[in-house]
Amino acid sequence: MIEATLPVVGAHIGRISELFYDKLFAAAPSLRTDLFNRTNQENREQQKALASSVAAFATLLVTEDAADIDAIMARIAAKHASLGVQAPHYEVVRHQLFAAIAEVLGDAVTPEVAAAWREVYTLMANSLIEQEAALYDKAGVRHGQVWRVVVVTDVQFDGAEVATLTLRSLDGTPLPDFLPGQYISIATTLGDGTRQIRQYTLVRSHVPGEWAVTVKRVRGGIVSPFLAGGVGIGTELVVSHPFGSLVVEDGDDPLVLISAGIGITPTLAALQHLAAHRSEREVLVVHVDRSTYDHPRRAETQALVDRLPRARMQTRYSEFEELREEGHSPLDGVELPTDPQVYVCGPVPFMRSIRQTLLAAGVSPDAVHYEAFAPGSWLGLTES
Numbered sequence: 001m002i003e004a005t006l007p008v009v010g011a012h013i014g015r016i017s018e019l020f021y022d023k024l025f026a027a028a029p030s031l032r033t034d035l036f037n038r039t040n041q042e043n044r045e046q047q048k049a050l051a052s053s054v055a056a057f058a059t060l061l062v063t064e065d066a067a068d069i070d071a072i073m074a075r076i077a078a079k080h081a082s083l084g085v086q087a088p089h090y091e092v093v094r095h096q097l098f099a100a101i102a103e104v105l106g107d108a109v110t111p112e113v114a115a116a117w118r119e120v121y122t123l124m125a126n127s128l129i130e131q132e133a134a135l136y137d138k139a140g141v142r143h144g145q146v147w148r149v150v151v152v153t154d155v156q157f158d159g160a161e162v163a164t165l166t167l168r169s170l171d172g173t174p175l176p177d178f179l180p181g182q183y184i185s186i187a188t189t190l191g192d193g194t195r196q197i198r199q200y201t202l203v204r205s206h207v208p209g210e211w212a213v214t215v216k217r218v219r220g221g222i223v224s225p226f227l228a229g230g231v232g233i234g235t236e237l238v239v240s241h242p243f244g245s246l247v248v249e250d251g252d253d254p255l256v257l258i259s260a261g262i263g264i265t266p267t268l269a270a271l272q273h274l275a276a277h278r279s280e281r282e283v284l285v286v287h288v289d290r291s292t293y294d295h296p297r298r299a300e301t302q303a304l305v306d307r308l309p310r311a312r313m314q315t316r317y318s319e320f321e322e323l324r325e326e327g328h329s330p331l332d333g334v335e336l337p338t339d340p341q342v343y344v345c346g347p348v349p350f351m352r353s354i355r356q357t358l359l360a361a362g363v364s365p366d367a368v369h370y371e372a373f374a375p376g377s378w379l380g381l382t383e384s
């Protein structure tokens, strides 16, 4: 039933998604302002993401490719946990999603079709609810109660676009530990009183028990210009507990950390972790940026690489060489270690092209890991 109706749902997914969000925000206006990213709503990314996640989940169910779906669901559950999503949210979404499907597809939605899609949604929602509950339990917080207030104790600027904020708990007690690759949500209240939430990779501060985030001003963005320019020492911020399923696993395999632009932050967190544990693992760092001037946290990254006995770093600057053109790759001339675990972070087209280059070089698809905060961008990564 799902297989038979996937094409018709797929063909109308754009309209279903738009109507769904209109209905959802009419029924629960606070969701628009408090939970969903306004920039992603305005550029329609959010609309595409949720409905296409349900369709992608259904596709994976009928094609029985469970490996991919587990990783995707773990990423979604972690992001939901960092937003404080709770079980009742899924009921609100279910109601409005099926109302939108019925309205767009009309008579095509027979009772049997509706029942089959309800089952898909239930499977997906139950799996996420269960994973999110486990994440809240592990974090030792009441379900959905992930927020705390922290104070900014230091601001370091890095070029014109990037700032590193150091964060401390209000009473000075140590903030929870985190794994390399995990992130926090930061909730900011805008001038009009609405709330916007974004995720930022956590890096270690030089003070134990404090956190740091390195934020790049996104042109036309709402939250990052404030964080990278409007925050000073003493500013209080509302932040979530750390979450994130894509962590650099400990082990002996050679590690390759590939980043572009502000995607350096998970690389930095991984190097900090390795240096703190005096790792003797073979590590290759490849970073791509426009120029040395644009390269964030350059000195710290190099210093960490220098502390690791078997680490090396290669940087590529697009100001000086063509890296994107057909037949070129940031990995040209880079000697990869044998059987590495590779972590890639940067703009989605960058991650997609790096992944293709790695697979062509014989790296196993299971060994290529990437995080993407933009809604639905996991799904696009495997397309081409």
Ligand SMILES: NC(=O)C1=CN([C@@H]2O[C@H](COP(=O)(O)OP(=O)(O)OC[C@H]3O[C@@H](n4cnc5c(N)ncnc54)[C@H](OP(=O)(O)O)[C@@H]3O)[C@@H](O)[C@H]2O)C=CC1
Binding pocket: 201, 216, 260, 261, 262, 263, 264, 265, 266, 288, 289, 290, 291, 317, 318, 319, 323, 324, 330, 345, 346, 347, 348, 349, 350, 351, 353, 371, 372, 373
């Ligand atoms: N954990 C996570 O998921 C994190 C994700 N990010 C993401 O990382 C991204 C970094 O953005 P930003 O700093 O603005 O990046 P930039 O647009 O500044 O790009 C950085 C560098 O990468 C090059 N580049 C970009 N795309 C490609 C490509 N397809 N092939 C080859 N080179 C490419 C650019 O070259 P050129 O000069 O040609 O543009 C530039 O030299 C953001 O999208 C952010 O969301 C960031 C932090 C954490």
